[in-house]
Amino acid sequence: GAGVSQSPRYKVAKRGQDVALRCDPISGHVSLFWYQQALGQGPEFLTYFQNEAQLDKSGLPSDRFFAERPEGSVSTLKIQRTQQEDSAVYLCASSLVGPGIEYGYTFGSGTRLTVV
Amino acid sequence: EDQVTQSPEALRLQEGESSSLNCSYTVSGLRGLFWYRQDPGKGPEFLFTLYSAGEEKEKERLKATLTKKESFLHITAPKPEDSATYLCAVREGGSNYKLTFGKGTLLTVNP
Numbered sequence: 771g772a773g774v775s776q777s778p779r780y781k782v783a784k785r786g787q788d789v790a791l792r793c794d795p796i797s798g799h800v801s802l803f804w805y806q807q808a809l810g811q812g813p814e815f816l817t818y819f820q821n822e823a824q825l826d827k828s829g830l831p832s833d834r835f836f837a838e839r840p841e842g843s844v845s846t847l848k849i850q851r852t853q854q855e856d857s858a859v860y861l862c863a864s865s866l867v868g869p870g871i872e873y874g875y876t877f878g879s880g881t882r883l884t885v886v
Numbered sequence: 887e888d889q890v891t892q893s894p895e896a897l898r899l900q901e902g903e904s905s906s907l908n909c910s911y912t913v914s915g916l917r918g919l920f921w922y923r924q925d926p927g928k929g930p931e932f933l934f935t936l937y938s939a940g941e942e943k944e945k946e947r948l949k950a951t952l953t954k955k956e957s958f959l960h961i962t963a964p965k966p967e968d969s970a971t972y973l974c975a976v977r978e979g980g981s982n983y984k985l986t987f988g989k990g991t992l993l994t995v996n997p
Binding site: 774801803810811812813814815818826829861863865874875876877878879880 | 890920922927928929930931932933935973975981983984985986987988989990
């Protein structure tokens with residue numbers, strides 16, 4: 771597609787519920803990133819994939835957060851047993867090349883997760 | 887730890903009133919400073935990358951400059967459509983890919 775597509779756009783989850791957020795990167799983009807953006811804050815790094823390999827997951831807040839990209843294209847961010855502090859916009863970004871992001875990333879519009 | 891501080895938090899301008907946004911950073915070995923624009927309900931949109939002190943880049947009414955401690959985003963004769971949150975980010979010295987963002991400056995341009 772023309773851009774990075776994320777679904778759903780909005781998700782309301784009850785505390786304790788599991789959620790799955792999907793990211794369709796731009797076709798052919800090697801690198802894929804997940805960022806978390808709390809209200810009034812800048813995005814914060816969660817994890818990085820190069821093709822299907824998860825090279826960095828140092829930003830995942832807890833072991834309740836899990837990301838995968840099994841075929842090197844679509845990625846899913848899963849959050850188990852959601853808590854109120856997980857409420858945020860989850861942004862996915864992709865990049866054509868590997869590390870060396872001279873042209874920046876292309877971000878999707880994000881999934882706004884609200885945990886009630 | 888790398889830090890990025892943006893000021894002001896919010897800026898309101900009249901159409902045509904030029905101004906600057908500031909991004910100060912603390913990073914061990916800068917490997918790129920990035921400016922993004924973010925509209926409500928959208929993801930950040932890439933504007934510029936700067937790599938070394940003295941470098942400048944321009945795009946329409948925007949010009950980004952870089953020193954060893956800070957970057958400025960100059961907006962010349964802004965229009966209402968320039969209203970957005972402007973985010974600054976640095977690529978961490980030890981990483982090829984991880985960006986550390988500031989909180990952003992919310993710019994409102996009134997007609």
